[in-house]
Amino acid sequence: MHFIAMLAFNLPQPVTYNLLITLLSANLLILGLTILSVLFDQYLAAQSAREEILQESDKHFRMLIREMPVGVLLLTPDFKIIVSNQAAIALLGITDSQVLELGLVLQEDGTPFTPENLPMQQVLATCQPVHHVTIGINCALSQTPRWLLVNADPQLSAEGMVERIVCTFSNITPAKQAESALRLSEAREREKATQLSVALQKLKKTQAKLVQTEKMFSLGQLVAGVAHEINNPVNFIYGNLTYVSEYASNLLELVHLYQQHYPYPTPDIQQQTEAIELDFLKQDLPKLLESMKIGTERIRQIVLSLKNFSRYDEAEMKLVDIHQGIDNTLLILGHRLKAIGDNTRIEVIKDYGDLPFVECYPGQINQVFMNILSNGIDALEEARTKEQKTAEKKAQLSYQSDRQFPCIWIRTLWNSDLYSPQRAIDKRQPSPADYENETDSILISIADNGSGMTAAIRKQLFDPFFTTKSVGKGTGLGLAISYQIIVEKHG
Numbered sequence: 193m194h195f196i197a198m199l200a201f202n203l204p205q206p207v208t209y210n211l212l213i214t215l216l217s218a219n220l221l222i223l224g225l226t227i228l229s230v231l232f233d234q235y236l237a238a239q240s241a242r243e244e245i246l247q248e249s250d251k252h253f254r255m256l257i258r259e260m261p262v263g264v265l266l267l268t269p270d271f272k273i274i275v276s277n278q279a280a281i282a283l284l285g286i287t288d289s290q291v292l293e294l295g296l297v298l299q300e301d302g303t304p305f306t307p308e309n310l311p312m313q314q315v316l317a318t319c320q321p322v323h324h325v326t327i328g329i330n331c332a333l334s335q336t337p338r339w340l341l342v343n344a345d346p347q348l349s350a351e352g353m354v355e356r357i358v359c360t361f362s363n364i365t366p367a368k369q370a371e372s373a374l375r376l377s378e379a380r381e382r383e384k385a386t387q388l389s390v391a392l393q394k395l396k397k398t399q400a401k402l403v404q405t406e407k408m409f410s411l412g413q414l415v416a417g418v419a420h421e422i423n424n425p426v427n428f429i430y431g432n433l434t435y436v437s438e439y440a441s442n443l444l445e446l447v448h449l450y451q452q453h454y455p456y457p458t459p460d461i462q463q464q465t466e467a468i469e470l471d472f473l474k475q476d477l478p479k480l481l482e483s484m485k486i487g488t489e490r491i492r493q494i495v496l497s498l499k500n501f502s503r504y505d506e507a508e509m510k511l512v513d514i515h516q517g518i519d520n521t522l523l524i525l526g527h528r529l530k531a532i533g534d535n536t537r538i539e540v541i542k543d544y545g546d547l548p549f550v551e552c553y554p555g556q557i558n559q560v561f562m563n564i565l566s567n568g569i570d571a572l573e574e575a576r577t578k579e580q581k582t583a584e585k586k587a588q589l590s591y592q593s594d595r596q597f598p599c600i601w602i603r604t605l606w607n608s609d610l611y612s613p614q615r616a617i618d619k620r621q622p623s624p625a626d627y628e629n630e631t632d633s634i635l636i637s638i639a640d641n642g643s644g645m646t647a648a649i650r651k652q653l654f655d656p657f658f659t660t661k662s663v664g665k666g667t668g669l670g671l672a673i674s675y676q677i678i679v680e681k682h683g
């Protein structure tokens with residue numbers, strides 16, 4: 193502006209004005225052009241810088257994709273590969289192919305994928321991303337499949353159509369292998385634990401059986417010993433009793449004859465006759481001898497029962513009278529059934545059916561009767577103790593039935609049409625041929641009116657060492673052994 197003002201001082205007025213306008217316009221034009229040229233240069237420089245940055249960023253991006261440990265594929269909707277990286281090529285084994293072809297693809301459970309369920313197909317069908325799908329593909333180098341975790345994301349057009357699919361693949365084969373190895377080892381451990389628990393159970397059962405067998409064997413031995421010791425003197429008495437009776441009857445006969453032929457004895461004889469009450473003696477002596485005979489017979493019977501009970505030496509199966517086994521056991525338990533002090537006696541109510549001789553291990557069957565009947569007596573004793581503790585109820589025993597005293601019911605049943613009533617009558621020892629067509633079983637039910645059992649106790653009844661009794665009173669083996677004897681040996 194300073195330069196334009198200087199020119200204006202030296203020129204005439206009209207010319208000066210026009211010239212001035214022209215000069216001014218030219219100057220403005222030159223100035224405009226100069227500014228435009230500067231701006232254009234700047235624009236070009238910025239453009240080139242931007243392109244450089246873009247190229248750099250593209251280079252970085254491609255390098256990043258190439259170096260990624262995760263496989264990346266950019267696919268067209270017909271699965272042509274637009275972009276792939278090293279990891280994708282290596283993981284999928286698609287070296288030369290232009291189109292993604294996976295062959296047989298397995299699901300996580302090992303069954304093949306149906307084509308429409310593959311993640312890329314699902315993206316096409318739903319236009320939604322599909323993430324975290326495990327696929328297994330066959331690998332040329334190994335027998336086992338390669339496991340990949342696949343994410344597939346759609347790139348949508350303005351119209352919402354899938355233009356491209358971005359897929360990523362992570363190799364999870366080591367994790368899968370570790371998982372299946374873990375599962376395998378877990379299964380092995382579980383199997384080992386099961387085997388151990390079975391072995392432990394077996395061991396417990398064997399131990400239980402040994403303890404109980406030992407217990408019963410000792411009892412059997414004791415009973416057999418006592419029976420044997422009593423047997424000899426009793427037989428001795430029993431055998432001589434017949435002679436004693438005969439001699440006594442002869443002597444009494446002789447005295448009778450003397451009295452007939454010598455009706456007036458000397459005063460000494462007279463005195464002795466009165467002292468010994470001869471008339472009473474003559475009447476009483478035969479009765480006394482008879483009762484002695486009955487008594488010794490009873491003892492012989494008991495000895496026989498004791499011997500029968502202790503049949504532990506009998507290892508093989510035998511045809512036996514079950515009722516005899518029960519009666520013998522009751523005899524052994526007799527002292528526990530009797531009334532002692534204030535305690536009422538335990539009533540045993542028998543309802544025996546017509547049972548055939550049963551083929552069984554007699555010693556073991558007696559052991560079962562012993563265990564069950566002992567439990568019944570224990571339960572009744574426990575009920576009695578409880579009642580006695582409750583002083584106000586002492587007079588009224590509340591046994592679990594209409595009977596107001598302790599009872600054990602024993603019932604036996606056999607309802608077979610094949611059973612011959614004749615055999616029940618003559619009680620002959622049957623031969624095995626008699627049983628050829630008879631396959632049914634007998635029922636022996638033993639009940640007591642003690643306090644009974646809760647459902648929880650009933651559940652554990654046959655478990656070895658399960659007992660509700662105090663230490664020293666119960667070992668919890670009785671029913672476990674009985675179960676074994678009935679189910680395993682006679683089932």
Ligand SMILES: Nc1ncnc2c1ncn2[C@@H]1O[C@H](COP(=O)(O)OP(=O)(O)OP(=O)(O)O)[C@@H](O)[C@H]1O
Pocket residue numbers: 563567568571640642643644645649653658659660661665666667668669670671672
């Ligand atoms: N008649 C019964 N009434 C009530 N409870 C019973 C009867 N029989 C068995 N039980 C219950 O079942 C448990 C297990 O009986 P089991 O005969 O196996 O062992 P135990 O009698 O306790 O001991 P053990 O017979 O070895 O001396 C008993 O402790 C008791 O609780």
Ligand SMILES: [Mg+2]
Pocket residue numbers: 563566567666669670671
């Ligand atoms: Mg018991």
